[in-house]
Amino acid sequence: MEQMRVLGDEICYPAKDYLTVYKLFSARADLYRTVYKHRKAVELMVADALVEANSYLEISSCIQDPSEYWKLDDTIIKTIETAPDQELKAKNLIQRIRRDFIRYFLGWGLGGNGAMGLLFCNEYAVPKDKLEHFKNVTSQDVICSQKSSGMMLKEDDIVVSNVKIALTRGTLNPLEQ
Incomplete structure (x- = not known):
């Protein structure tokens, strides 16, 4: 960088x-594939937990009242997680996020049978010459x-993310730009 x-x-x-510069762009693409996409999975699981906990915590009633709305910060996750109701589905979701992602980011279960298997099903590479004819899944x-x-999945059970990951600007080599 200094030079x-x-x-x-x-x-x-x-x-x-x-x-070295090429490896920088390659590492960025790899981080996107292995880390950044999983953040979206966590966001979806947290959203599911909030919807599920709404009947228990009446979260949606706070939306119209600014004096209550400002209290809806990250502490709501801990409130859901420590709720006394053992049958609360949202509580199980939050606990699963904590357990699975802590394990994932500490490096356990990376062989496909660990935490991320619950969230991530597949990825595939489309050859550059076929990309323009490729239909999003x-x-x-x-x-x-x-x-x-x-068990059969329903359409609501599935989130598909069609993401094109490249070193930079599509098919261009970042080192030639």
Whole structure:
């Protein structure tokens, strides 16, 4: 970084640092694939927990009252988690998020049978030459492809995120831009 310079509208660096700079962009794409996407899964689970806990905590009644609304901060998660009602589905969701994500970020269960298996089902790479003809997957596509054995998923059970992850600006090599 100390040897990089901005010349015109380009960031320039010594040729010997080519691989290091390339690894920077590659690490960014990898972090997106392995960490940032999982944040969305947590957000969806927290939203489910809040909807589920609404009848118990009357969360939606606070929306119209500013003196109550400002109290809806992160402490509501702890309130749900420590609720005395053992059957509260929201409580189980919050506990699962804490248990699974703490385990995940401490490095346990990364072999596919750990925490993230509950949240993340699949990812695949589409060859660049096929990308323009690729159709985004929908939750209906997932429903149609299930085998009729055991528990069947409903469309509401599935969140599909069609994300294109590249080093930068689509198919362009970041080091040539």
